[in-house]
Amino acid sequence: MSCAVHARGLTYRYPGGQHALRGVELHVGHGERVALLGPNGAGKTTFMLHLNGLISGTGGLEVAGLEVGRDTVHELRTRVGLVFQDPDDQLFMPTVAEDVAFGPLNMGLDRAAVAARVDEALGAVRMEHVAERAPYQLSMGERRRVAIATVLAMHPALLVLDEPSANLDPRARRELLDVLAGVDGTMLVTTHDLPLAAELCERAVILAGGRVVGDGPCEHILADERLLSAHDLELPAGFDLRRVRRRSRPGDGPEPLLGAIGRDHGPGFG
Amino acid sequence: MSGLSNHALELTGLAGDPCSAVHRLDPRAKIIGLLGVTILAVSTPLAHWPVFLACVAVLAAYASVARVRPGALWRRVRLVLPLVLLAGVLLPFVRSGGDALEIGPLTVHTAGLVIFATLAAKATIGTLSAALLSATTTFPAVLRGLEAMRLPRLLVLIAALMYRYLFVIAGEAGRMRAALLSRGYSPRHALHAGPTGRVASALFLRTYARGERVYLAMLARGYRGAMPQLVPLSFGRSDAAFVALVLLAVLPLRVIGAAP
Numbered sequence A: 001m002s003c004a005v006h007a008r009g010l011t012y013r014y015p016g017g018q019h020a021l022r023g024v025e026l027h028v029g030h031g032e033r034v035a036l037l038g039p040n041g042a043g044k045t046t047f048m049l050h051l052n053g054l055i056s057g058t059g060g061l062e063v064a065g066l067e068v069g070r071d072t073v074h075e076l077r078t079r080v081g082l083v084f085q086d087p088d089d090q091l092f093m094p095t096v097a098e099d100v101a102f103g104p105l106n107m108g109l110d111r112a113a114v115a116a117r118v119d120e121a122l123g124a125v126r127m128e129h130v131a132e133r134a135p136y137q138l139s140m141g142e143r144r145r146v147a148i149a150t151v152l153a154m155h156p157a158l159l160v161l162d163e164p165s166a167n168l169d170p171r172a173r174r175e176l177l178d179v180l181a182g183v184d185g186t187m188l189v190t191t192h193d194l195p196l197a198a199e200l201c202e203r204a205v206i207l208a209g210g211r212v213v214g215d216g217p218c219e220h221i222l223a224d225e226r227l228l229s230a231h232d233l234e235l236p237a238g239f240d241l242r243r244v245r246r247r248s249r250p251g252d253g254p255e256p257l258l259g260a261i262g263r264d265h266g267p268g269f270g
Numbered sequence B: 001m002s003g004l005s006n007h008a009l010e011l012t013g014l015a016g017d018p019c020s021a022v023h024r025l026d027p028r029a030k031i032i033g034l035l036g037v038t039i040l041a042v043s044t045p046l047a048h049w050p051v052f053l054a055c056v057a058v059l060a061a062y063a064s065v066a067r068v069r070p071g072a073l074w075r076r077v078r079l080v081l082p083l084v085l086l087a088g089v090l091l092p093f094v095r096s097g098g099d100a101l102e103i104g105p106l107t108v109h110t111a112g113l114v115i116f117a118t119l120a121a122k123a124t125i126g127t128l129s130a131a132l133l134s135a136t137t138t139f140p141a142v143l144r145g146l147e148a149m150r151l152p153r154l155l156v157l158i159a160a161l162m163y164r165y166l167f168v169i170a171g172e173a174g175r176m177r178a179a180l181l182s183r184g185y186s187p188r189h190a191l192h193a194g195p196t197g198r199v200a201s202a203l204f205l206r207t208y209a210r211g212e213r214v215y216l217a218m219l220a221r222g223y224r225g226a227m228p229q230l231v232p233l234s235f236g237r238s239d240a241a242f243v244a245l246v247l248l249a250v251l252p253l254r255v256i257g258a259a260p
Helices: A043-051 A073-079 A098-106 A111-124 A140-152 A170-181 A194-200 A216-225 A225-230 A257-264 B005-009 B027-042 B049-066 B070-077 B083-089 B112-137 B139-148 B152-183 B190-220 B237-258
Strands: A005-013 A021-028 A034-036 A058-063 A080-083 A160-161 A188-193 A203-208 A212-215 B102-103 B104-108
Touching: A005 A043, A021 A043, A021 B083, A034 A043, A034 A160, A034 A194, A043 A058, A043 A160, A073 A080, A073 B152, A098 A111, A111 A140, A111 B005, A111 B102, A140 A160, A140 A170, A170 A194, A170 B027, A194 A216, A203 A216, A203 B027, A212 A216, A212 A225, A216 A225, A216 A257, B027 B112, B027 B139, B027 B237, B049 B139, B049 B237, B070 B112, B083 B112, B104 B112, B112 B139, B139 B152, B152 B190
Parallel strands: A034 A188, A034 A203, A080 A160, A160 A188
Antiparallel strands: A005 A021, A005 A058, A203 A212, B102 B104
């Protein structure tokens, strides 16, 4: 199954008439990990909601092999996993296990298959021990990982995460990175957390004012200080991009230093 | 989250031994059994004390099998019972009939006392039943039981979402209250209540916006209007035996007592 995203001139206006997206051109290929960067109000979340047919603008949008439209939304929602920014929005069932089962049950799987999916998804985020707990009893980091499990249980072809590291302490953020690095498949991550993008994604796209204003290898985009500052983004003070190790995919070899990748790509780095 | 609301909400959890025979019963058996006891008690005419005694004995046996300690039960009951009793406390003073007793400047009539005692017994049995159900059955299990008993699915869904978001909304309310207090808000009289009203309206708007986001999150995972069920319930022989035992302990007394 294709898990590519092809947005061609995607435009969306809020009911008030204000533009959120002004002709977004974005093509994401199979298996890519893409960081979608941009300041607040850039249209990142609006774009993300389009990928699941939750809102629909004008222009062309093809996701996971389906042209997004009224007839395809149900199929689309089983192929695209959306992880919302606030886990309290995502975890609405009384227990964690029921919440993780919600998506697979909606897909019409039988109970045995659903139970297997729940175990597998909670295992993938290392949260098997909280299956019978209520979401409010979990810490923010734990809720975030469970929210990811609720989507992984549907075996999405494309995983889309909205600000996954927001409100996490350093340890919870590290654990989240470990979980995400262990997920195989196409991934689109909207974030302000540039170090997270550097560690996880090989490609970065900057969205500002509802348009794509930068697109390229992550280590190039993040090394371009003028581009970043023009769109209210910046790396943490003293942060050395070259010493970051890019997380490898499951089954891949050693994790390269970004400094080494940067030399291969030529100028524009350091 | 403010300590008080958190504490009150924590009382919705289980008490006693979670592995007891009572805890393991099908939620439908416990709902039918305890609701049956309550209905029998409430429908009993005035002053039929053996029926009330039988109800209390059944509930006491239930609590002891489930190992719910009296203290844990009292912590749950005290939230509701005083309010219920308050509603009837004036009855002995205003209802005339029977012998009159003089207590200082007040006159108490025995007819009123009997009505109050009956009312108190019914209220206590009803409240104890509800408290025991909540102590031995998780709220999600009660919801599953109600749904399996053909309560409209929409009502069950609303109750489930209310339960889920009670904690979130209580947390938001607690944070907003802390924000008010930390900027020197100390209401002294009713005219100072304005900010509290604005907090309430802000809370309503936030809750409304959250509702929209939750609905989007449900749609994103394939929701099409029906809540799926994960764990099927099974009503076995022990569940049927429990219901029969509970009702047989009270029903005969109730039927004999009501006979003219």
